[in-house]
Amino acid sequence: MKKNFYHLVTATLLTVVLAGFSSCGEGKADQQAAASQTPSLPVISLPVKTLTGYQSYPARIEGVINAEVYAKISGYITDVAVDEGQKVRKGQVLFRLETQSLNQDAAAAKANVNAAQVEVDKLKPLVEKNIISEVQLETAKAKLKQAESAYNSIAANIGYGTIKSPVDGYVGAINLRAGSLVSPSSQTPLTTVSEIDKVxxxxAMNEKEYLNFIMAADGGVRDEKIENLPQVTLILANGEEYPQQGTIETVNSQVNENTGSVNFRAVFDNPQRLLTNGNSATLRxxxxxxxxxxxxxxxxxxxQGSTYVYQLDADNKATATEITVKDEINNLYIVSDGISKGDRIVAKGIQNLRGTTTIQPQETPFDSIAAPIKKSFR
Structure with missing residues (x-):
């Protein structure tokens, strides 16, 4: 009887112990399963930074002085005295026109002047002796002035046959060559002389960009704001940055009705004559x-048009949080609302998260996600 009782107690205890071991094993397995279902994701803490971004606009380059050269008289070009790209001085000869017929007209006009002068000289002593009236002398003098005026006009036209540079600068494209017939009514200039020490x-900006730009500038009235506008830079057609910074000098006060844009003009020093009339660039x-x-x-x-991050709380629960993006520079968003300095967010893999998700955070340096941070334009 006692022996059977001892066997029963022993079997019961063994069953309890085995059950305990079994439950412990199942608990650890459940914990491991739960851990395997919790995603391990990189997490960063948000810093504050000072960044410079650039808004870019297509730009057209012109010389500060851009003088188109036209003929003042009709005639054939007999000589092109300069070449494209040549530096010239004000008054230097650029073209010569054929003036043979004008020279003949000038000779005839000069003869008329001489004849009128002889008539005046003949009448003067007769007036002094009261042989003829002074009216006859004055009439002769008037004819002399008319003859002189006709001669001077022809002489001036002969002078116009030698076409000179109106300014110091560099010769642009030469559109007409020797043998071409030109006239004052020609729509195409012979050439253009540009002064490019400065360009x-x-x-242009659209109306919204213009208003935001001007309103953000320091100063009271509009002219003060223009004076305080930042220096601007140029990206040349080959992708290189122009070494000189420029200054915005003027802003058109009217919005173009056809394009809805406002025109700006910036000036750049051009000591190496790298820029020339007609260049294109991107202004930043x-x-x-x-x-x-x-x-x-x-x-x-x-x-749906909104931007979100997954923000972590103290229990490592990641929740979608909407943020307000103010600007974009390089691979960074500048945030004006929704999160603050020091907040932790999931750095990568958020496309797989839904709702509120507990994660295993892997603390990651911010710059390993955001670097390199460089100045950029877009």
Missing amino acids: YAYF VPKTYTDVVVVPIESTLER
């Missing part, structure tokens, strides 16, 4: 943001 860069206007919260674009998600 203008013309560009800088904008600096000081001590702003930034988020890597890679760490954001776009949904």
Whole structure:
């Protein structure tokens, strides 16, 4: 009897112990399964940074002085005295026109002047002796002036046959060569002489961009704001940055009705004559943001026109949080609302998250996600 009782107790205890071991094993397995279902994702803490971004606009380059050269008389070009790209001085001969017929007219006009002068000289002593009236002398003098005027006009036209540079500068394209017939009514200039020690860069902003730009500038009235506008830069057609910075000098006060844009003009020094009339470039206007919260674009998600990050709480629960993006520089969003300095967000893999998700955070340096941070334009 006792022996059977001891066997029963022993079997019961063994069953309890085995059950305990079994439950412990199942608990650890459940914990491991739960851990395997919790995603392990990189997490960054948000800093504040000072960044400079650039808004870019197509620009057209022109010389500060851009003088088109036209013929003042009709005639055939007999000589082109300069070449394209040549530096010339004001008054230097550029073209010569055929003036043979004008020379003949000038000789005839000069003969008329001489004849009129002889008539005046003949009448003067007769008037002094009261042989003829003074009216006859005055009439002769008037004829002399008419003859002189006709001669001077022809002589001036002969002078116009030698076409000279109106300014110091560089010769542009020569559109007509020797043998071409030109006239004052020609629509195409013979050439253009440009002074390019300084050049203008013309560009335009749409109305919204213009208002934001001017309103953000320091100063009271509009003229003060223009004086305080930042220096601008040029990206040349080959992708290189022009070494000189420029200054925005003028802003058109009217919106173009056809394009809805406002025209700007910036001036650049051009000591190496690298820029010339007709060049194209991209003008960059800088904008600096000081001590702003930034988020890597890679760490954001776009949904129905809104931008989100997955923000972590103290329990490592990641929740979608909407942010307000103020600007974009390189691979960073500048954020004006929604998150703050020091907040933790999921750096990568957020496209797989839904709702509120507990994660295993892998603390990651911010710059390993956002670097390299460089000045850029878009």
